[in-house]
Amino acid sequence: xxPDPSLHPSDAxxxxxxxxxxxxxxxPMPRAFFDSLPGMVYxxxxxxxxxxxxxxxxxxxxxxxxxxxxxxxxAPLIHPGERDEVLALVKSAVAGNxxxxxEYRVRHAGGDWRTVWDQGRPLHHRQQTVVxxxxxxxxxxxxxxxxQLGVELQRLQTQKGNALNHLCAGxxxxxxxxxxxxxxxxxxxxxxxxEKHPGRExxxxxxxxxxxxxxxxxxxxxxxxxxxxxxxPIRLQxxxxxxxxILRTIIPAKxxxxxxxxxxxxxxxxxxxxxxxxxxxxxxxxxxxxxxRRGRISISLETLAPMHAPAGVPSxxxxxxxxxxxxxxxxxxxxxxxAENIFLPFRIRRAGGKKIGLELFLVRETIQAxxxxxxxxxxxxxxxTFRIYLPLAANAH
Numbered sequence: 001x002x003p004d005p006s007l008h009p010s011d012a013x014x015x016x017x018x019x020x021x022x023x024x025x026x027x028p029m030p031r032a033f034f035d036s037l038p039g040m041v042y043x044x045x046x047x048x049x050x051x052x053x054x055x056x057x058x059x060x061x062x063x064x065x066x067x068x069x070x071x072x073x074x075a076p077l078i079h080p081g082e083r084d085e086v087l088a089l090v091k092s093a094v095a096g097n098x099x100x101x102x103e104y105r106v107r108h109a110g111g112d113w114r115t116v117w118d119q120g121r122p123l124h125h126r127q128q129t130v131v132x133x134x135x136x137x138x139x140x141x142x143x144x145x146x147x148q149l150g151v152e153l154q155r156l157q158t159q160k161g162n163a164l165n166h167l168c169a170g171x172x173x174x175x176x177x178x179x180x181x182x183x184x185x186x187x188x189x190x191x192x193x194x195e196k197h198p199g200r201e202x203x204x205x206x207x208x209x210x211x212x213x214x215x216x217x218x219x220x221x222x223x224x225x226x227x228x229x230x231x232x233p234i235r236l237q238x239x240x241x242x243x244x245x246i247l248r249t250i251i252p253a254k255x256x257x258x259x260x261x262x263x264x265x266x267x268x269x270x271x272x273x274x275x276x277x278x279x280x281x282x283x284x285x286x287x288x289x290x291x292x293r294r295g296r297i298s299i300s301l302e303t304l305a306p307m308h309a310p311a312g313v314p315s316x317x318x319x320x321x322x323x324x325x326x327x328x329x330x331x332x333x334x335x336x337x338x339a340e341n342i343f344l345p346f347r348i349r350r351a352g353g354k355k356i357g358l359e360l361f362l363v364r365e366t367i368q369a370x371x372x373x374x375x376x377x378x379x380x381x382x383x384x385t386f387r388i389y390l391p392l393a394a395n396a397h
Contacts, residue, residue, distance in 0.1 A: 039116075039136040042074075046094040046122065046129050048087060049073035053130065062116070062137050064109025079105040079113060086118075094122045094129060103138065115142045153371055162228070164365070172217045179217065183210045229271035229369050233393040236301055236323060237261050239272055243279045244299070251287050251297075258298040266303045268323050269393040270370050278366045279325070281359045282386050286329035289384055300326045303392070322372070325388040342376050 035057035042059075045051040051071050060066040063077065078086055082104040093100035099121040105113045120133020186206045193199050244259055251257065286297045304324050343364040367374045372390040 037134070039134050041134045042120075042132070044074065044120075044131040044133065045071075046091070046131055049075040050078075050087070050090065050131075058135075062108075062114060062135055063106065074106070077106045079107070090120070090131065093120075094131065097122055106135075115139045176214070176217050179210050179213050182206065183214075186210070229274055229366075231269040231271065231370075233267040234270050234272050234275075235265065235267055236270075236275070236325065236390075237263065237265055239276050240279060240299065240301055240325070243276060243283065246280065247283050250284070254294045255287060255290060256296040258296060260298070260300040262302045264303070265301050265323060266321070267393045268370075268390045270390065274366050275370070278363045278388075279327070281363050282327045282388075285359060286327055286384065286386075289329050296330045298326075298328045298330070300324075304389075322389050322391045325390070326385060327388075328383055328385040330383040343374075 037056060038058065039056075040058040040062045041056040042052050043054040045053060051073050053071050055066075055072075057066065075083060075087060086102055086104050089100055089102050099119070101117070101119040103115065103117050105115050108114050115138050117136045117138045118133060119136075120131050123130050123132050186203055190200060190203050193203075240259070240261055244257065247257060283297060283299065290297075302324055304322055343360050364374050367388055367390070370390055372388060374386060374388045377385040377387070
């Protein structure tokens with residue numbers, strides 16, 4: 001649709017400039033009034049690229065440039081993850097001749113994303129259809145709501161952690177008393193038997209099982225004594241370097257450790273000690289997954305720009321930039337259904353049907369207490385991958 005020359009403003013007789021493409025209740029709107037409206041008021045073609053025929057002066061603040069009566073396409077500026085949904089909604093509104101309202105993100109000329117509220121309606125003018133609408137910048141409102149949501153999630157995570165800690169400590173205490181009774185009785189029985197009595201062999205499995213149970217209860221008690229995170233802005237690069245130094249002394253030389261750490265990775269709000277332990281547990285889990293074979297474990301750290309959350313990650317992480325820590329072993333994998341349940345305590349792992357204890361469960365609890373998320377991916381022949389997503393700290397750089 002070419003612009004109608006008759007729609008352009010005229011300066012004849014010194015009259016105040018108007019633009020009949022900008023209308024209020026069908027009447028031409030003075031350009032000064034048009035430009036004084038909040039946000040970016042626009043007239044657009046009902047095409048796939050949302051060609052803006054006319055935009056108010058508010059476009060300079062909202063988009064970072066002023067079109068100066070030149071048509072431009074809005075669609076390429078819409079966030080790729082939201083573009084198709086927005087275009088489909090506008091198309092439906094034009095087809096049904098009804099108003100629309102939608103929230104989405106557009107890219108500012110400076111490179112950052114602005115969240116806008118777009119409300120509009122189709123208009124019919126000289127056998128042509130145009131879309132009249134208004135874009136309002138609601139970025140600060142969205143950021144404020146997300147900050148409030150983060151505080152509430154942190155409070156709920158703290159409550160959940162405290163309840164879990166009390167439960168773990170109580171269960172460990174009660175079962176420890178039971179195990180102590182079993183071991184005490186077995187030791188009394190063993191002391192009554194001669195040195196080479198066959199009954200001593202029968203008692204060995206009781207001692208072994210009881211000691212394993214006692215070791216488990218020690219881990220459960222330790223889990224019950226975990227404290228809520230003490231958040232401080234930290235760089236994960238230094239935490240990861242410390243972990244790698246420890247891992248190189250534990251993991252045998254036949255297992256290759258590869259690290260790809262982005263040097264400019266932004267800060268996160270975290271408890272360094274808890275994140276340190278979570279990384280160690282993930283890497284040791286990857287080593288155990290290699291089942292004593294030669295192999296490779298790769299670790300990477302990067303900052304991701306605002307984006308829709310990856311599959312399996314809660315949408316609360318999709319609206320803000322975050323750090324992604326990846327731990328991958330390359331020689332083993334589990335079935336997809338097993339990968340989905342791998343964070344539950346005592347799930348079957350892989351080689352030899354070995355069971356996982358509390359380690360991965362506690363890793364997930366730690367990450368979620370930091371308002372982050374962890375997902376597991378598995379593909380036969382390509383190993384197991386864990387991805388940790390943590391939101392950036394305020395003033396992360």
